[in-house]
Amino acid sequence: MMKKLDNRGTAAFEFIMVFVPLFTLMFVIFDLGRYAITMQSLRTLASAGARAVMISCYTPAMLQNPPQSPAGCTGDPLSTAAKQNAAPFLYLGHLTPTLTVGASANNLTVTASQAQFTMLMPIWGTALDKPSASTQIPF
Template identity: 65%
Template sequence: MFILIFAIFDFGRYAITMQSLRMLADASARANMLSCYSPAVLASNSPSSCTGDYLTAAQKQAIAPFLYNGGLSPTVTTTAGTSVLTVTASQSGFTMLFPVWGTSLNAPSVSTQIPF
């Protein structure tokens, strides 16, 4: 019975982390679009210079406070492809507490794509 309770708690913690990463990736993509997309960028058809991080650490913590528990901090990266910018939010220090999951759910990561 206790094993089942701990497994549910651990999986719930993982689900909250994934949802928080989704919110952070979406907010970072929105900040990227508002800060960087301009008619000049769209006319040249290359927003490759828009790969910066446009959210401050305080804004990230306000968007997804759960990700900062335990001294962890998420990372947000933006990469430019041929017709899309990809914003990836990841939590590299996250580990599952219950060993039955193995390492497959450790270090979750979520991506959002912005077409141009």
């Protein structure tokens, strides 16, 4: 005579075996997508800032008599409204990106960064926190 096996809890165990990897994968995909959209928005903001610097600093007088240093063009060229129009995703959740313009000997570097951004999944550590994107403009 065969003894009947006790199958209580089998469905719950199988559910957990599928649920944990499935939802982990789902959150990883969501987190990486959020990071990719943030990076693309930062690149867009850096490009918009570089365009504004070029419009305001590349005047006909400057092109005829170029200065030795582009230091006069290092302020933030965009207003908050212009930044929101260029990259609205960066302002979700009351976050505010920063746009900085730095000068070196013969180029300007426009850097857009999101210092408050953190990844949701702890598996990344801090490697992908505080993303930034830069654009260089020859001067």
